[in-house]
Amino acid sequence: MLDAVAVWEDVGRGPGRDWVEDLCAGLAAPDRAAARLALLTAFRSYQVDDRVVADFRGHHLGDAALVDLVGWSAFTAARRVGRWMAGGG
Secondary structure, X not given: OHHHHHOOOOOOOOOOOHHHHHHHOOOOHHHHHHHHHHHHHHHOHHHOOXXXXXXXXXXXXXXXXXXXXHHHHHHHHHHHHHHHHOOOO
């Protein structure tokens, strides 16, 4: 996730989710569910839907885990955008 955010330029990604599936390929199911939710939260929050959340909840129990993941993902993306706005890339 951090590597993807570090090189994020928000170009070359269409409206679909193929890009996130490519980034999550090879991960075990619990990690894939978490990575998918984290990446979508950071890059395309409007694409987080009930299915993505349900997949995460199927492997990670409790509201705290969900809030921790999406909060961390959103904050990480916001820091990256803040660096762009400050001219720091």
